[in-house]
Amino acid sequence: MWNNANALNKLAAVLITVATLALAWAGVQWLARHPWFAIKTVRIVGDTARVNEITLRTSLVKRMRGTFFTTNLAEIKRSAEGLPWVRRAQVSRHWPNAIVIRLEAHQPLARLNEAQLVNTLGEAFTVNLGEVEMLAKLPEFVGPEGTSAQMSERYRVLRHHLEPLGLQPVRVLLSDRLSWTVGLQQGTVLELGRDIGAQPVEERLIRFAQYWDASIRKLGVPQRVDLRYRDGFAFYSPGLRVKAGPQPSAVRTQ
Incomplete structure:
Protein backbone atom coordinates (compact mmCIF):
# COMPACT_ATOMS: atom_id res chain seq x y z
CA MET A 1 0.00 0.00 0.00
CA TRP A 2 2.76 2.44 0.96
CA ASN A 3 4.28 1.93 -2.47
CA ASN A 4 0.94 2.57 -4.16
CA ALA A 5 0.73 6.29 -4.95
CA ASN A 6 -2.91 6.10 -5.97
CA ALA A 7 -3.92 4.50 -2.65
CA LEU A 8 -1.87 7.02 -0.71
CA ASN A 9 -3.55 9.89 -2.52
CA LYS A 10 -6.99 8.49 -1.70
CA LEU A 11 -6.06 8.00 1.97
CA ALA A 12 -4.73 11.56 2.16
CA ALA A 13 -7.92 12.90 0.64
CA VAL A 14 -10.01 11.02 3.21
CA LEU A 15 -7.86 12.25 6.10
CA ILE A 16 -8.04 15.84 4.86
CA THR A 17 -11.83 15.59 4.52
CA VAL A 18 -12.20 14.17 8.03
CA ALA A 19 -9.92 16.84 9.48
CA THR A 20 -11.81 19.57 7.67
CA LEU A 21 -15.16 18.32 8.93
CA ALA A 22 -13.81 18.00 12.45
CA LEU A 23 -12.48 21.56 12.38
CA ALA A 24 -15.76 22.83 10.93
CA TRP A 25 -17.73 21.03 13.64
CA ALA A 26 -15.45 22.40 16.35
CA GLY A 27 -15.87 25.87 14.88
CA VAL A 28 -19.64 25.56 14.86
CA GLN A 29 -19.64 24.32 18.46
CA TRP A 30 -17.39 27.15 19.55
CA LEU A 31 -19.51 29.72 17.75
CA ALA A 32 -22.76 28.28 19.13
CA ARG A 33 -21.43 28.62 22.67
CA HIS A 34 -19.94 32.04 22.19
CA PRO A 35 -21.28 34.81 24.51
CA TRP A 36 -22.30 36.74 21.41
CA HIS A 106 -57.13 26.73 30.24
CA GLN A 107 -60.56 28.34 29.87
CA PRO A 108 -62.56 27.22 32.91
CA LEU A 109 -65.99 25.69 32.37
CA ALA A 110 -66.83 24.16 35.76
CA ARG A 111 -65.59 23.04 39.16
CA LEU A 112 -64.86 19.33 39.45
CA ASN A 113 -65.20 17.29 42.65
CA GLU A 114 -64.28 20.28 44.85
CA ALA A 115 -60.59 19.94 43.95
CA GLN A 116 -60.13 20.69 40.24
CA LEU A 117 -61.53 22.66 37.34
CA VAL A 118 -62.68 21.49 33.92
CA ASN A 119 -61.81 23.52 30.84
CA THR A 120 -64.03 24.13 27.82
CA LEU A 121 -62.46 21.12 26.08
CA GLY A 122 -63.55 18.79 28.88
CA GLU A 123 -60.06 18.41 30.36
CA ALA A 124 -59.55 18.39 34.12
CA PHE A 125 -56.77 20.60 35.50
CA THR A 126 -55.52 21.69 38.89
CA VAL A 127 -55.01 25.23 40.18
CA ASN A 128 -55.21 26.97 43.53
CA LEU A 129 -58.98 27.26 43.83
CA GLY A 130 -58.56 29.96 46.45
CA GLU A 131 -57.23 32.26 43.72
CA VAL A 132 -60.10 31.69 41.28
CA GLU A 133 -62.29 34.79 41.49
CA MET A 134 -65.14 33.43 39.37
CA LEU A 135 -65.32 30.15 41.30
CA ALA A 136 -68.77 30.80 42.78
CA LYS A 137 -70.16 31.51 39.31
CA LEU A 138 -68.96 28.24 37.79
CA PRO A 139 -71.26 25.20 37.68
CA GLU A 140 -70.27 22.18 39.72
CA PHE A 141 -69.48 18.75 38.30
CA VAL A 142 -69.42 15.72 40.58
CA GLY A 143 -68.52 12.37 39.09
CA PRO A 144 -66.10 9.45 38.93
CA GLU A 145 -62.47 10.08 38.00
CA GLY A 146 -61.87 10.31 34.27
CA THR A 147 -65.39 11.44 33.32
CA SER A 148 -64.74 15.18 32.92
CA ALA A 149 -65.12 15.06 29.11
CA GLN A 150 -68.37 13.10 29.39
CA MET A 151 -69.74 15.53 31.95
CA SER A 152 -68.76 18.55 29.85
CA GLU A 153 -70.60 17.18 26.84
CA ARG A 154 -73.66 16.44 28.99
CA TYR A 155 -73.54 19.97 30.37
CA ARG A 156 -73.52 21.35 26.82
CA VAL A 157 -76.60 19.28 25.96
CA LEU A 158 -78.35 20.36 29.17
CA ARG A 159 -77.82 24.03 28.39
CA HIS A 160 -79.05 23.55 24.85
CA HIS A 161 -82.38 22.15 26.05
CA LEU A 162 -82.88 24.02 29.33
CA GLU A 163 -81.74 27.60 28.73
CA PRO A 164 -84.54 28.34 26.21
CA LEU A 165 -86.91 27.58 29.13
CA GLY A 166 -85.11 30.05 31.38
CA LEU A 167 -83.53 27.21 33.37
CA GLN A 168 -79.84 27.17 34.25
CA PRO A 169 -78.02 23.94 35.23
CA VAL A 170 -75.62 24.67 38.09
CA ARG A 171 -74.81 21.17 39.39
CA VAL A 172 -74.28 18.05 37.31
CA LEU A 173 -73.84 14.79 39.18
CA LEU A 174 -72.85 11.47 37.61
CA SER A 175 -73.08 8.52 39.99
CA ASP A 176 -70.83 5.48 40.01
CA ARG A 177 -73.67 3.66 38.23
CA LEU A 178 -73.57 6.40 35.54
CA SER A 179 -76.94 7.85 36.52
CA TRP A 180 -77.41 11.58 35.94
CA THR A 181 -78.83 14.14 38.39
CA VAL A 182 -78.98 17.87 37.61
CA GLY A 183 -79.52 20.78 39.98
CA LEU A 184 -81.01 23.95 38.52
CA GLN A 185 -80.34 27.51 39.64
CA GLN A 186 -84.06 27.82 40.43
CA GLY A 187 -83.70 25.07 43.06
CA THR A 188 -85.32 22.22 41.15
CA VAL A 189 -83.49 18.88 40.94
CA LEU A 190 -83.88 16.73 37.81
CA GLU A 191 -83.48 12.97 38.08
CA LEU A 192 -82.46 11.92 34.57
CA GLY A 193 -81.32 8.35 35.07
CA ARG A 194 -78.92 6.43 32.84
CA ASP A 195 -78.24 6.37 29.10
CA ILE A 196 -79.59 2.86 28.59
CA GLY A 197 -82.72 1.32 27.17
CA ALA A 198 -85.05 2.79 24.61
CA GLN A 199 -84.99 6.32 26.05
CA PRO A 200 -81.56 7.94 26.50
CA VAL A 201 -81.13 10.99 28.71
CA GLU A 202 -81.35 13.53 25.88
CA GLU A 203 -84.70 12.14 24.76
CA ARG A 204 -86.02 12.57 28.31
CA LEU A 205 -84.75 16.16 28.28
CA ILE A 206 -86.56 16.88 25.03
CA ARG A 207 -89.80 15.52 26.51
CA PHE A 208 -89.30 17.54 29.69
CA ALA A 209 -88.71 20.74 27.71
CA GLN A 210 -91.84 20.16 25.65
CA TYR A 211 -94.15 19.98 28.70
CA TRP A 212 -92.34 22.14 31.25
CA ASP A 213 -94.28 25.40 30.76
CA ALA A 214 -97.68 23.71 30.82
CA SER A 215 -96.73 21.70 33.90
CA ILE A 216 -95.57 24.63 36.03
CA ARG A 217 -98.67 26.66 35.06
CA LYS A 218 -100.80 23.82 36.40
CA LEU A 219 -98.68 22.56 39.32
CA GLY A 220 -96.20 25.30 40.16
CA VAL A 221 -92.41 25.05 40.27
CA PRO A 222 -91.42 21.64 41.70
CA GLN A 223 -88.69 20.76 44.15
CA ARG A 224 -87.75 17.66 42.20
CA VAL A 225 -88.66 16.16 38.84
CA ASP A 226 -88.22 12.45 38.14
CA LEU A 227 -87.79 11.90 34.40
CA ARG A 228 -87.14 8.17 34.60
CA TYR A 229 -90.57 7.23 33.31
CA ARG A 230 -91.38 5.82 29.91
CA ASP A 231 -94.29 8.14 29.07
CA GLY A 232 -94.10 11.07 31.49
CA PHE A 233 -92.38 12.53 34.54
CA ALA A 234 -93.24 13.12 38.18
CA PHE A 235 -93.23 16.40 40.13
CA TYR A 236 -92.28 16.39 43.81
CA SER A 237 -92.84 19.44 45.98
CA PRO A 238 -93.97 20.19 49.55
CA GLY A 239 -96.61 22.44 48.03
CA LEU A 240 -98.24 19.63 46.07
CA ARG A 241 -100.84 17.59 47.91
CA VAL A 242 -102.74 14.54 46.82
CA LYS A 243 -105.20 13.13 49.38
CA ALA A 244 -103.68 12.97 52.87
CA GLY A 245 -99.98 13.66 52.44
CA PRO A 246 -97.18 14.85 50.15
CA GLN A 247 -97.27 12.72 47.04
CA PRO A 248 -95.74 13.04 43.63
CA SER A 249 -97.90 14.52 40.91
CA ALA A 250 -97.41 12.63 37.66
CA VAL A 251 -97.47 14.37 34.28
CA ARG A 252 -98.31 12.04 31.43
CA THR A 253 -97.06 12.98 27.99
CA GLN A 254 -99.05 10.65 25.81
Whole structure:
Protein backbone atom coordinates (compact mmCIF):
# COMPACT_ATOMS: atom_id res chain seq x y z
CA MET A 1 0.00 0.00 0.00
CA TRP A 2 2.76 2.44 0.96
CA ASN A 3 4.28 1.93 -2.47
CA ASN A 4 0.94 2.57 -4.16
CA ALA A 5 0.73 6.29 -4.95
CA ASN A 6 -2.91 6.10 -5.97
CA ALA A 7 -3.92 4.50 -2.65
CA LEU A 8 -1.87 7.02 -0.71
CA ASN A 9 -3.55 9.89 -2.52
CA LYS A 10 -6.99 8.49 -1.70
CA LEU A 11 -6.06 8.00 1.97
CA ALA A 12 -4.73 11.56 2.16
CA ALA A 13 -7.92 12.90 0.64
CA VAL A 14 -10.01 11.02 3.21
CA LEU A 15 -7.86 12.25 6.10
CA ILE A 16 -8.04 15.84 4.86
CA THR A 17 -11.83 15.59 4.52
CA VAL A 18 -12.20 14.17 8.03
CA ALA A 19 -9.92 16.84 9.48
CA THR A 20 -11.81 19.57 7.67
CA LEU A 21 -15.16 18.32 8.93
CA ALA A 22 -13.81 18.00 12.45
CA LEU A 23 -12.48 21.56 12.38
CA ALA A 24 -15.76 22.83 10.93
CA TRP A 25 -17.73 21.03 13.64
CA ALA A 26 -15.45 22.40 16.35
CA GLY A 27 -15.87 25.87 14.88
CA VAL A 28 -19.64 25.56 14.86
CA GLN A 29 -19.64 24.32 18.46
CA TRP A 30 -17.39 27.15 19.55
CA LEU A 31 -19.51 29.72 17.75
CA ALA A 32 -22.76 28.28 19.13
CA ARG A 33 -21.43 28.62 22.67
CA HIS A 34 -19.94 32.04 22.19
CA PRO A 35 -21.28 34.81 24.51
CA TRP A 36 -22.30 36.74 21.41
CA PHE A 37 -25.27 34.38 21.13
CA ALA A 38 -26.34 34.42 24.79
CA ILE A 39 -30.11 34.66 25.19
CA LYS A 40 -30.97 38.24 26.07
CA THR A 41 -34.74 38.32 25.63
CA VAL A 42 -37.58 36.00 26.67
CA ARG A 43 -40.95 37.06 25.27
CA ILE A 44 -44.17 35.57 26.63
CA VAL A 45 -47.19 36.00 24.38
CA GLY A 46 -50.66 34.51 23.99
CA ASP A 47 -53.08 33.80 26.87
CA THR A 48 -51.25 35.48 29.72
CA ALA A 49 -54.16 36.93 31.73
CA ARG A 50 -54.10 34.15 34.35
CA VAL A 51 -50.38 33.35 34.17
CA ASN A 52 -47.97 34.88 36.64
CA GLU A 53 -45.23 36.03 34.28
CA ILE A 54 -42.74 36.60 37.12
CA THR A 55 -43.18 32.99 38.28
CA LEU A 56 -42.86 31.73 34.72
CA ARG A 57 -39.70 33.73 33.98
CA THR A 58 -38.12 32.63 37.27
CA SER A 59 -38.90 29.00 36.48
CA LEU A 60 -37.45 29.34 32.98
CA VAL A 61 -34.24 31.03 34.08
CA LYS A 62 -33.53 28.08 36.36
CA ARG A 63 -33.83 25.67 33.43
CA MET A 64 -32.42 27.74 30.59
CA ARG A 65 -28.91 26.60 29.74
CA GLY A 66 -26.65 27.44 26.83
CA THR A 67 -27.02 30.00 24.09
CA PHE A 68 -29.47 30.82 21.32
CA PHE A 69 -28.35 27.69 19.46
CA THR A 70 -27.94 25.23 22.31
CA THR A 71 -30.70 25.93 24.82
CA ASN A 72 -33.16 23.04 25.19
CA LEU A 73 -36.55 24.18 23.89
CA ALA A 74 -38.26 20.96 24.96
CA GLU A 75 -37.22 21.55 28.57
CA ILE A 76 -38.52 25.12 28.44
CA LYS A 77 -41.81 23.83 27.04
CA ARG A 78 -42.16 21.26 29.87
CA SER A 79 -41.41 23.94 32.43
CA ALA A 80 -44.04 26.32 31.04
CA GLU A 81 -46.69 23.60 30.76
CA GLY A 82 -46.07 22.60 34.36
CA LEU A 83 -47.46 25.90 35.64
CA PRO A 84 -51.10 26.34 36.72
CA TRP A 85 -53.48 27.58 34.01
CA VAL A 86 -51.06 26.74 31.17
CA ARG A 87 -52.63 24.16 28.90
CA ARG A 88 -50.04 24.25 26.13
CA ALA A 89 -46.84 26.14 25.31
CA GLN A 90 -45.03 26.63 22.01
CA VAL A 91 -41.36 27.65 22.28
CA SER A 92 -39.30 29.02 19.40
CA ARG A 93 -36.03 30.83 18.73
CA HIS A 94 -36.11 34.31 17.22
CA TRP A 95 -32.85 35.54 15.73
CA PRO A 96 -30.47 36.65 17.03
CA ASN A 97 -30.91 36.24 20.81
CA ALA A 98 -34.56 35.84 21.78
CA ILE A 99 -36.78 32.99 22.93
CA VAL A 100 -40.54 33.36 22.36
CA ILE A 101 -43.02 31.37 24.43
CA ARG A 102 -46.61 31.33 23.16
CA LEU A 103 -49.09 30.20 25.81
CA GLU A 104 -52.52 28.65 25.53
CA ALA A 105 -54.35 28.90 28.85
CA HIS A 106 -57.13 26.73 30.24
CA GLN A 107 -60.56 28.34 29.87
CA PRO A 108 -62.56 27.22 32.91
CA LEU A 109 -65.99 25.69 32.37
CA ALA A 110 -66.83 24.16 35.76
CA ARG A 111 -65.59 23.04 39.16
CA LEU A 112 -64.86 19.33 39.45
CA ASN A 113 -65.20 17.29 42.65
CA GLU A 114 -64.28 20.28 44.85
CA ALA A 115 -60.59 19.94 43.95
CA GLN A 116 -60.13 20.69 40.24
CA LEU A 117 -61.53 22.66 37.34
CA VAL A 118 -62.68 21.49 33.92
CA ASN A 119 -61.81 23.52 30.84
CA THR A 120 -64.03 24.13 27.82
CA LEU A 121 -62.46 21.12 26.08
CA GLY A 122 -63.55 18.79 28.88
CA GLU A 123 -60.06 18.41 30.36
CA ALA A 124 -59.55 18.39 34.12
CA PHE A 125 -56.77 20.60 35.50
CA THR A 126 -55.52 21.69 38.89
CA VAL A 127 -55.01 25.23 40.18
CA ASN A 128 -55.21 26.97 43.53
CA LEU A 129 -58.98 27.26 43.83
CA GLY A 130 -58.56 29.96 46.45
CA GLU A 131 -57.23 32.26 43.72
CA VAL A 132 -60.10 31.69 41.28
CA GLU A 133 -62.29 34.79 41.49
CA MET A 134 -65.14 33.43 39.37
CA LEU A 135 -65.32 30.15 41.30
CA ALA A 136 -68.77 30.80 42.78
CA LYS A 137 -70.16 31.51 39.31
CA LEU A 138 -68.96 28.24 37.79
CA PRO A 139 -71.26 25.20 37.68
CA GLU A 140 -70.27 22.18 39.72
CA PHE A 141 -69.48 18.75 38.30
CA VAL A 142 -69.42 15.72 40.58
CA GLY A 143 -68.52 12.37 39.09
CA PRO A 144 -66.10 9.45 38.93
CA GLU A 145 -62.47 10.08 38.00
CA GLY A 146 -61.87 10.31 34.27
CA THR A 147 -65.39 11.44 33.32
CA SER A 148 -64.74 15.18 32.92
CA ALA A 149 -65.12 15.06 29.11
CA GLN A 150 -68.37 13.10 29.39
CA MET A 151 -69.74 15.53 31.95
CA SER A 152 -68.76 18.55 29.85
CA GLU A 153 -70.60 17.18 26.84
CA ARG A 154 -73.66 16.44 28.99
CA TYR A 155 -73.54 19.97 30.37
CA ARG A 156 -73.52 21.35 26.82
CA VAL A 157 -76.60 19.28 25.96
CA LEU A 158 -78.35 20.36 29.17
CA ARG A 159 -77.82 24.03 28.39
CA HIS A 160 -79.05 23.55 24.85
CA HIS A 161 -82.38 22.15 26.05
CA LEU A 162 -82.88 24.02 29.33
CA GLU A 163 -81.74 27.60 28.73
CA PRO A 164 -84.54 28.34 26.21
CA LEU A 165 -86.91 27.58 29.13
CA GLY A 166 -85.11 30.05 31.38
CA LEU A 167 -83.53 27.21 33.37
CA GLN A 168 -79.84 27.17 34.25
CA PRO A 169 -78.02 23.94 35.23
CA VAL A 170 -75.62 24.67 38.09
CA ARG A 171 -74.81 21.17 39.39
CA VAL A 172 -74.28 18.05 37.31
CA LEU A 173 -73.84 14.79 39.18
CA LEU A 174 -72.85 11.47 37.61
CA SER A 175 -73.08 8.52 39.99
CA ASP A 176 -70.83 5.48 40.01
CA ARG A 177 -73.67 3.66 38.23
CA LEU A 178 -73.57 6.40 35.54
CA SER A 179 -76.94 7.85 36.52
CA TRP A 180 -77.41 11.58 35.94
CA THR A 181 -78.83 14.14 38.39
CA VAL A 182 -78.98 17.87 37.61
CA GLY A 183 -79.52 20.78 39.98
CA LEU A 184 -81.01 23.95 38.52
CA GLN A 185 -80.34 27.51 39.64
CA GLN A 186 -84.06 27.82 40.43
CA GLY A 187 -83.70 25.07 43.06
CA THR A 188 -85.32 22.22 41.15
CA VAL A 189 -83.49 18.88 40.94
CA LEU A 190 -83.88 16.73 37.81
CA GLU A 191 -83.48 12.97 38.08
CA LEU A 192 -82.46 11.92 34.57
CA GLY A 193 -81.32 8.35 35.07
CA ARG A 194 -78.92 6.43 32.84
CA ASP A 195 -78.24 6.37 29.10
CA ILE A 196 -79.59 2.86 28.59
CA GLY A 197 -82.72 1.32 27.17
CA ALA A 198 -85.05 2.79 24.61
CA GLN A 199 -84.99 6.32 26.05
CA PRO A 200 -81.56 7.94 26.50
CA VAL A 201 -81.13 10.99 28.71
CA GLU A 202 -81.35 13.53 25.88
CA GLU A 203 -84.70 12.14 24.76
CA ARG A 204 -86.02 12.57 28.31
CA LEU A 205 -84.75 16.16 28.28
CA ILE A 206 -86.56 16.88 25.03
CA ARG A 207 -89.80 15.52 26.51
CA PHE A 208 -89.30 17.54 29.69
CA ALA A 209 -88.71 20.74 27.71
CA GLN A 210 -91.84 20.16 25.65
CA TYR A 211 -94.15 19.98 28.70
CA TRP A 212 -92.34 22.14 31.25
CA ASP A 213 -94.28 25.40 30.76
CA ALA A 214 -97.68 23.71 30.82
CA SER A 215 -96.73 21.70 33.90
CA ILE A 216 -95.57 24.63 36.03
CA ARG A 217 -98.67 26.66 35.06
CA LYS A 218 -100.80 23.82 36.40
CA LEU A 219 -98.68 22.56 39.32
CA GLY A 220 -96.20 25.30 40.16
CA VAL A 221 -92.41 25.05 40.27
CA PRO A 222 -91.42 21.64 41.70
CA GLN A 223 -88.69 20.76 44.15
CA ARG A 224 -87.75 17.66 42.20
CA VAL A 225 -88.66 16.16 38.84
CA ASP A 226 -88.22 12.45 38.14
CA LEU A 227 -87.79 11.90 34.40
CA ARG A 228 -87.14 8.17 34.60
CA TYR A 229 -90.57 7.23 33.31
CA ARG A 230 -91.38 5.82 29.91
CA ASP A 231 -94.29 8.14 29.07
CA GLY A 232 -94.10 11.07 31.49
CA PHE A 233 -92.38 12.53 34.54
CA ALA A 234 -93.24 13.12 38.18
CA PHE A 235 -93.23 16.40 40.13
CA TYR A 236 -92.28 16.39 43.81
CA SER A 237 -92.84 19.44 45.98
CA PRO A 238 -93.97 20.19 49.55
CA GLY A 239 -96.61 22.44 48.03
CA LEU A 240 -98.24 19.63 46.07
CA ARG A 241 -100.84 17.59 47.91
CA VAL A 242 -102.74 14.54 46.82
CA LYS A 243 -105.20 13.13 49.38
CA ALA A 244 -103.68 12.97 52.87
CA GLY A 245 -99.98 13.66 52.44
CA PRO A 246 -97.18 14.85 50.15
CA GLN A 247 -97.27 12.72 47.04
CA PRO A 248 -95.74 13.04 43.63
CA SER A 249 -97.90 14.52 40.91
CA ALA A 250 -97.41 12.63 37.66
CA VAL A 251 -97.47 14.37 34.28
CA ARG A 252 -98.31 12.04 31.43
CA THR A 253 -97.06 12.98 27.99
CA GLN A 254 -99.05 10.65 25.81
